[in-house]
Amino acid sequence: MLPTLLTDALRCPHCVRALDVTEAEVRCPVCNGAWPIQDGLPRFVHDQHLASFGRQWNRYEVAHDDEDRATFAAKTGVPLSDLRGLKVLDAGCGGGRYSKVCAQAGATVIGADHSSAVEKARSLCAGLDAAFLQADLKALPLAPQSFDLVFSIGVMHHDADTRMVFDSVASMVKPGGRYAVWLYRRNQSWQERLNTWLRSKTTRMPPDNLERWCVWGARLGGLPVVNRTLNKVINFSAHPNFENRVCDTFDWWAPEYQHHHTVAELLHWFEVAGFTDLQVLPPERTGPIYRRIYENNLLIGSGVNVLGVRR
Structure with missing residues (x-):
């Protein structure tokens, strides 16, 4: 049962x-x-256009507890000490890394994902107060306004309509509850054009073929000189762990949909949906050069990230 x-x-x-x-x-x-x-x-849906995520999260071991805790805190703006006793929805839970973070911190967690990645999430969170379902985030089979905290990290922009997903997930937040969303940032026009052209090729590749290219990208990502220059033009991961680099690179090039958004756009969605106390969350990394690149929308794969409270 x-x-x-x-x-x-x-x-x-x-x-x-x-x-x-x-x-x-x-x-x-x-x-x-x-x-x-x-x-x-x-199972309320099948993988459909998000099958690549089921493949990657079930295939790769990419959870790292310390890193995942730091990423969760940075991309939700919620300290781990705030989670105990909360009812939390991980909207687009993937392999369950952040569901695990929340449950270990004392929250009761439900994770939903459109893909078969929920199988990995359940395994990762075994023994914790967390449960999972496979469902479309635009039609979640859950009670509206029933969660103290709802978050979605790097997920909504992979649907045909990011705004529709945002609004549907927002309806899950109870009055006074918090809602945190991280989406891909819109880069400079020349970067957007190049990315769109390249993805028109990679999204049509058989997954095994694309994965071989991603392995090469992961090797490049391990070279400091290269990953500080070339991957600002063509996205491949520079994560310290090789398996994460392969997974992250595949994550970028495989999905059918990948929309990029602005801070102003995301703030507007929060306001229209009835959220206040809006906070634009800064990136995890610091340093003047990084911030300059980030704030000028030159950093491929970076995000726009907002936390709000429902009226």
Whole structure:
């Protein structure tokens, strides 16, 4: 059976009624919609255009506890000490790195992802107060306004309509609750044109072929002189760990959709959705040269990042 944490939270994505749960499926008693439970996880969707994420998160071991805690704090603006006792939604949980961070800090966590990465997330968070489901973030089968903290790190821009995902996930935040979102930053026009052209090639590659190119990118990413210059033009990861570099590079070039946004755009979405006390969160890295490149929108793969509180 599914964890009580999840069965209590599940709602029909069509009529928002509580769902009946059996060993094989979840079913709406009102509109009679039904969705399978496979390998102990409710599946409201298939991987579809996000299959590359299921592949990468189930294939690579990229969780690093200290790094993940620091990244979570930086990209949500929420100290780990604030998490105990909170009900948290990880919207686009991937392999579950940040769900694990929250659960270890004392939160009760539900992680949702459109891809089969939820299998890895469940494994990573085994024994913690965390539960997972495979679902479309635009139609989450969860009770609205029921979470103290909702966050989404590097996910929404991989849908056909980032704004639609943002608004849907925002509806999960209870009054007084916090909402943190990190999206890819829009770079200079020449970088955007180059990235779009290259991705028009890479997104059509068979995954095994693309992965071989990403291995070469990961090797380049380990060369200090190269990763401080070339990867500001063509994105490949410079993470200290080789496996992370392969995964991160694949993450950039494989997905069908990849939209880039501005701080002003994201702030506007928060305001229209009814959030106040907005904070534009700074990048994790510091240093005057890095900040200058970042603030001039020259850093490929960097983000726009905002935290708000629901009225």
